[in-house]
Amino acid sequence: MARRLMLALFSALFVLYVAGPVLWLLSSSLQMESEITAVPPNWLPPHPGMHNFVAIFSAGDSAAYTNRGIAGFLPSGAANLLPSLYNSLQVGLWVAALNLLVSLTAAYAIAVIDFKGRRATLYTVLATRVIPDIALVVPLFLVIRNLGLINSIGALVVTYLAVTVPFTIFILISYFEGIPRDLYRASRIDGCGHWGALRHVYLPLSLPALVAALMFAFLTSWNEFLFALVLTQSAAAQTLPIIIAGFVMDFTTSFSFVNAAGVIAILPPVLLAVIFQRYIVSGLTAGAVKG
Amino acid sequence: MRLRLSYDDRSAAILVLPVLAVLLVVAAYPILYSFWVSLHDIVLTRPLRRPFVWFENYERMLGDARFHTAVLRTTLYTVVTVTVTTVLAVGVALFLNESFRGNRLLNTLLLLPWATPSIVNGLMWKWIYDPTYGLMNALLVKLGLIDSYRAWLGDPDLTLLLISNAAIWKQMPLAALLLLVTMKAIPDDLYRAAKVDGATVFQRFVHVTLPALRPGLMLVLVYETMISIRHFDLFLIMTQGGPGDASYTLSWLIYVETFRSLRFGTGAALSYLLAMLTFLLSWLFIRFLGERNS
Helix, strand or coil: CHHHHHHHHHHHHHHHHHHHHHHHHHHHHCCCHHHHCCCCCCCCCCCCCCHHHHHHHCCCCHHHHHCCCCCCCCCCCHHHHHHHHHHHHHHHHHHHHHHHHHHHHHHHHHHHCCCCCHHHHHHHHHHCCCCCHHHHHHHHHHHHHHCCCCCCHHHHHHHHHHHHHHHHHHHHHHHHCCCCHHHHHHHHHCCCCHHHHHHHHHHHHCHHHHHHHHHHHHHHHHHCCHHHHHHCCCCCCCCHHHHHHHHHHCCCCCHHHHHHHHHHHHHHHHHHHHHCHHHHHHHHCCCCCCC | CCCCCCHHHHHHHHHHHHHHHHHHHHHHHHHHHHHHHHCECCECCCCCCCCECCCHHHHHHHCCHHHHHHHHHHHHHHHHHHHHHHHHHHHHHHHHHCCCCCHHHHHHHCHHHHHCCHHHHHHHHHHHCCCCCCHHHHHHHHCCCCCCCCCHHHCCCCHHHHHHHHHHHHHHHHHHHHHHHHHHCCCHHHHHHHHHCCCCHHHHHHHHHHHHHHHHHHHHHHHHHHHHCCCCHHHHHHCCCCCCCCCCCHHHHHHHHHHHCCEHHHHHHHHHHHHHHHHHHHHHHHHHHHHHHC
8 A cells, every 4th residue: 555655656746747847838838928927827728729839830920920919029030930840850851761771781781791890880880979069060060061061951961860870770780689690591591692681681670670760860850959050041941949949049039939839849759759659768778788 | 912802891891881971971070170170270250360289279278267167067067967867767767667557658758858859948947947937936936935036047056957957857768768678677586585585675776776777877877978068959048158157068168169259279179178078987987887896
């Protein structure tokens, strides 16, 4: 009995701590500006409504913005929100697909083939993630500028590819190493080359790891901020975090609007995390037990 | 002598080539180039004169008062963030390791902070800390813990800890998951044996759980340190180094030096100092925690 009571208490604390802040954000996003600036605050929206979301999706139409209960003023970046949402999606999908494609072959080579320079390749790949991002920002900016990619989706895709590939390779290698070696030998005896072994043995058997890799690449791209801040300059390529950060630092933006934008940014990653929970957890913890 | 490559070598070369090409252009080259930049006196407002100055940028920064402040702030922030994250994660992992109804649901919920983009995390907590409309003031007044509303992030003694709190909220889940996996791998026999020997719950935790958790703990400590020490997003969103220099960390100093003062040379030198600090700390962790293990 005491145990059940303790567990219930801990569960309540856990839910409060983990979900509380997000619920407050959600509650704020459903309130009008006049309700959100009440003192003391409304814990729950007195008249829950989607006004803020409507304002966002009408892409900066000042009428929709005013409808939310404050005088007709439109924050300068409001029109960029919808395009940035589209940019974020596009970058995320490209990175996820390309990341999987190049990591898959590299991970196969490193995990399965005993080639000259195998260790060196592995360490090179992992070592690129040891330098802090902020140290890379300036030289990367110069490289991207020389490639003529500044302020383009392509710049972000290439950059995030480099950021996500080491981790994907790490996950895939630890997964591939768990696939019985006999299957590989059998496929080689049956006349498969490395390409055939990858296609017919490793690819079909490592679906969970592939899903995890796709998720990580997408989530990392969706959430990344620093590189996007430096490599993009206009609505043509700016991603959601950049636009939201702009709102937060702009004094004239209304709180309810910012909170609604935050909810929109949080939604896709959270949904993906919940749907693919099993794969994500096994992917995240790959190698943790081996130590 | 002719170099002859076997079928294996040739296949491997083709298979790893795309990854190496990407990493070479967008990671390896910038890393080396950044080092080259750090040896030059490059200021963007003076584009034509960029003399090679050896390690002068490093010397200048090591003697700069802002650098000392930044190291102090970064250390405090990192130590607090990593310690609290780890302790909290051990607690959560122990809790989720119990079997009870609703356990799976809580496991799912744990992914919520992990999936939250850091920018949203920043704006969410900034909103909670808001001096007039924030949740924190309302809650603390209601509980009778404070008499009047406060500007939380404006208090230099609290700023760093409050930012740290936001970071902990986001980072704890991954740490807890890693520890939970390690915990699940501990054989039940060990606990049964300890019970037979009359060990209390606390003794079982200290003598069975903790030693078995060491590899997981080390992973968590090294990983959390490496990412906390370079945190940037939260600082930009929440305080921009302020109030005064209360949240002036190394990442923030690098950002200001590079993008506000446009001194690329010293910015790059600072980046390398940060990278070295990261290496040093990870090495210390592995060294001291690893040794007690064996």
